[in-house]
Amino acid sequence: MKIKCIAVDDEPLALELVSKFVEQTSFLSLEAKFDNAIQALGYLNDNQIDLVFLDIQMPDLSGMELARILDGKNLSKKPKIIFTTAYNQFAIEGYKVDALDYLLKPYSYEDFLKASTKAYQHYEKLSQANNESNSPNKTADYIFLKVEYQLVKVMLDQITHVEAYKDYVKVFLKGKPNPLLSLTSMKNMEELLPEGTFMRVHRSYIINLDHIESVARNVVNIGNVNITVSDMYKDKFMEFINKWI
Structure with missing residues (x-):
């Protein structure tokens, strides 16, 4: 645009x-x-x-x-x-x-x-x-993130997980070796990302539920990354897991 x-x-x-x-x-x-x-x-x-x-x-x-x-x-x-x-x-x-x-x-x-x-x-x-008024059943499948001095369009299905990093967040994308570094907060990312697909599992992590490969006790595996589900978010995460058991 x-x-x-x-x-x-x-x-x-x-x-x-x-x-x-x-x-x-x-x-x-x-x-x-x-x-x-x-x-x-x-x-x-x-x-x-x-x-x-x-x-x-x-x-x-x-x-x-x-x-x-x-x-x-x-x-x-x-x-x-x-x-x-x-x-x-x-x-x-x-x-x-x-x-x-x-x-x-x-x-x-x-x-x-x-x-x-x-x-x-x-x-x-x-x-x-x-767009929503013309297509009321269609939801946006992307977000825009501020990366350095530009806005970058990021497809939601490409995001595997988000990690807090000081005053920034690291946004990891499928097939990309390096994350996007965006000056924003984890709270803001929670609001940007659709709740049905993304879930916060730790103060420092938000995961894309579609990219989970395995779960062992309180550890989620996404690609080659293991992310611990903290006690604060454990009940909500287990509700999601129990739906598929």
């Missing part, structure tokens, strides 16, 4: 920086860039755009004024806004116009990516909701 976006900033260096960040982000597509909000407004009236990276303090028409105009328009699909500014006093005003995020200059690519990922997740949820 590509998110169509524009960049608006009256400072040439700032405009070039945000444009550069957009172009190096795989899920963003830079459709246009403007050094004033009036031209940007004209473009938005004639083109369908998903996301606007918008400076606040600009002559003639400020970014906040542009956001209010867009918020009041009867558009079938209003673009989301990520404000970029050197002044943090506009944060509250930004949220009043339903801004997606707020980047305080000078910001790094990591900050930019974090804000952009919010936009990706927003439109991904909309896409999934539309």
